[in-house]
Amino acid sequence: MTMKLGLYVHIPFCLQKCFYCDFPSFANxxxxxxxxxxxxxxxxxxxxxxxxxxxxxxxxIGGGTPTTLSDGLLRKILASLKQAFHFNETMxxxxxxxxxxxxxxxxxxxxxxxxxxISFGVQTFEDNLLVxxxxxxxxxxxxxxxxxxxxxxxxxxxxxxxxxxxxxxxxMLEKSMQIAMDLGVDHISIYGLIVEEGTVFxxxxxxxxxxxxxxxxxxxxxxxxxxxxxxxxxxxxxxxxFAKAKCYSRHNLKYWQDQxxxxxxxxxxxxxxxRRYANTHxxxxxxxxxxxxxxxxxxxxxxxxxxxxxxxxxxxxxxxxGIDCGKFAEKFGRSIFAVYGNVIKNLQEKKxxxxxxxxVYLTALGMKYGNQVFAEFLLDT
Ligand code: SF4
Numbered sequence: 609m610t611m612k613l614g615l616y617v618h619i620p621f622c623l624q625k626c627f628y629c630d631f632p633s634f635a636n637x638x639x640x641x642x643x644x645x646x647x648x649x650x651x652x653x654x655x656x657x658x659x660x661x662x663x664x665x666x667x668x669i670g671g672g673t674p675t676t677l678s679d680g681l682l683r684k685i686l687a688s689l690k691q692a693f694h695f696n697e698t699m700x701x702x703x704x705x706x707x708x709x710x711x712x713x714x715x716x717x718x719x720x721x722x723x724x725x726i727s728f729g730v731q732t733f734e735d736n737l738l739v740x741x742x743x744x745x746x747x748x749x750x751x752x753x754x755x756x757x758x759x760x761x762x763x764x765x766x767x768x769x770x771x772x773x774x775x776x777x778x779x780m781l782e783k784s785m786q787i788a789m790d791l792g793v794d795h796i797s798i799y800g801l802i803v804e805e806g807t808v809f810x811x812x813x814x815x816x817x818x819x820x821x822x823x824x825x826x827x828x829x830x831x832x833x834x835x836x837x838x839x840x841x842x843x844x845x846x847x848x849x850f851a852k853a854k855c856y857s858r859h860n861l862k863y864w865q866d867q868x869x870x871x872x873x874x875x876x877x878x879x880x881x882x883r884r885y886a887n888t889h890x891x892x893x894x895x896x897x898x899x900x901x902x903x904x905x906x907x908x909x910x911x912x913x914x915x916x917x918x919x920x921x922x923x924x925x926x927x928x929x930g931i932d933c934g935k936f937a938e939k940f941g942r943s944i945f946a947v948y949g950n951v952i953k954n955l956q957e958k959k960x961x962x963x964x965x966x967x968v969y970l971t972a973l974g975m976k977y978g979n980q981v982f983a984e985f986l987l988d989t
Contacts, residue, residue, distance in 0.1 A: 611659070611662050611868060612662075612868075613662040613868055613869065613870055614664070614870070615664055615666070615693070615869065615870050616872065616873055617668070617669045617670070617674075617685065617689070617873055617876070618671060618672065618873035618876040618976055619670070619672045619674040620637070620644070620671060620672045620676060621634065621672050621673060621676045622634065622673045623635060623676060623708075623744050623854055625742065626742040627741050628742075628802075628804070628807055628808060628809050628874065631672070631808050632860065632889045633671055634672075634891065636881065637891055640895070641676075641677060644874070644891060644894075644895060645684055646895075647687060647927070648685060648898075649674050649688040650690075650898050651872055652685070652688040652692045653690055653691065655695065655870060656692025658903070658973075659693070662693060662694065662870075664721070665699050665701060666698060666699065666700045666862060666869075667689060668704075668860075669682075670702075670703075670704045672704075673704065673706045673709055674704055674705065675703070675706065676706075679714045679815075682703075682714075684802055686721045690722075699722075699723055700724065700851065700859060701722050701724050701725065702725035702856040702857070702859055703723050705730050705753070706744065706745065707728060707729075707745040707746075707749040707750040708744050708749045708753070710757070711756070714730075716761070719760050719761045724764060725765070725766070725857075726765055726766070727755050727766035727797075728750065728754060728757075728765070728766070729768045730767045730769060730788070731743060731766060732769065732784045733751070733768060733784040733788075734784065735747050735768060736775065737774075737775060737776055739946045740774055741798075743782065747787075751787065751791060751965045753792075754793065758792070762795075765793040766793065766951070767795075767796050767797070768797045769784055769788060769796060769797070769798045769799075769827040770800070772821055772826045772859070773821075774818060774819050775819070776821060782836065783834065785798075785836050789837075789842075790838050791855060793872075795849070795850070795855050795857065796842060798833055803820075813933060838850070844928060845846060845928045846928070847975055861927070864924060864926050864927050865927070865929075866923065866924070866939070868880045871885070871905075871988075872887075874890065874891045874894035875887060875894075876978040877908070882911055882916055883910070884904040884909050885906060885908055886908040887905050887906075902941065908944075909987075911938065915941075916939075917936075917987065918987060920936065920939065921936075921948070922982045925968075925970055925978070926978070928969065929967060929969065930967040930970065931967060932967055933968065934966065938962050950970055955981055956981050959971055959973050959974075960974035965982065
């Protein structure tokens with residue numbers, strides 16, 4: 609039997625570490641690019657041989673900054689993927705890019721190699737904020753990168769934006785959203801800043817040197833986003849993701865809708881047959897493992913049916929479609945109301961959840977207080 613599969617390919621290189629970033633990405637290992645690409649291609653071929661029944665319908669090349677690799681290295685990775693896996697004819701193939709790391713030849717080359725979606729990390733169109741958060745590019749470079757991608761034939765383009773940044777005002781956020789919309793992109797992801805442990809911002813916060821907007825202002829920003837983007841025709845289909853004309857990220861939908869995906873590269877995660885795997889974060893250890901003939905993935909956690917149920921619910925609730933009650937019953941052999949009846953009733957009374965004939969999903973208020981709702985879906989063990 610064939611299995612539809614998403615592939616996540618991790619490229620851990622960045623030109624500079626952004627001050628808020630805790631992703632597995634590094635600015636000081638550029639000398640490993642060729643060795644890493646060789647190991648990655650080996651892992652791709654090994655994994656492809658282990659999954660002969662897989663039909664790949666989405667690929668997401670993320671990082672890090674994949675476009676810091678040369679055109680030749682990126683094409684090598686794409687060629688290995690094509691050699692190792694069966695591709696679905698209508699496959700979505702996305703790549704993450706940062707403004708300042710793309711050029712016309714490279715973009716045309718990616719299009720020619722089958723990449724049909726590009727996601728730019730822009731964060732804000734304010735130059736002074738870009739400096740404050742440790743980005744390498746200017747606002748103008750961000751706009752220019754989008755125009756170059758459009759000229760190269762990309763029609764499916766995402767821009768990542770952020771709110772709650774140090775020094776950011778409501779007017780600055782509105783301006784950034786407007787520029788993104790004026791650029792004509794069909795997808796916008798927008799995230800509130802979280803100060804993560806181990807980042808430059810976390811260190812600054814400990815020293816009392818990080819001035820963040822007040823909670824009230826962050827809430828005003830959130831409310832403004834939730835009116836401005838839908839009013840301009842961007843449908844909120846996931847807590848942080850908005851799309852025009854149903855240009856949803858098909859790959860990311862797999863994460864939220866309990867679909868299998870295989871992670872390739874250092875720090876990449878996989879979810880197949882109700883088991884999660886993760887490759888080592890250590891780039892040198894990853895290269896050594898693959899070169900010694902090992903697939904670098906290790907079982908990260910044995911997932912009990914309790915954990916599977918909780919995750920099924922948290923992830924599905926992030927989307928506008930919510931939890932499909934039929935799929936829950938099919939997977940777990942029990943009605944969702946037999947497991948979560950009281951929780952659902954309480955959250956309905958608080959106007960955080962809605963139930964219809966097929967689904968259980970968040971209200972607009974529930975989307976705002978998503979973490980509070982998700983906590984209620986934790987089961988006592
Ligand atoms: S470019 Fe992206 S992955 Fe790289 S440091 Fe910045 S936020 Fe992290």
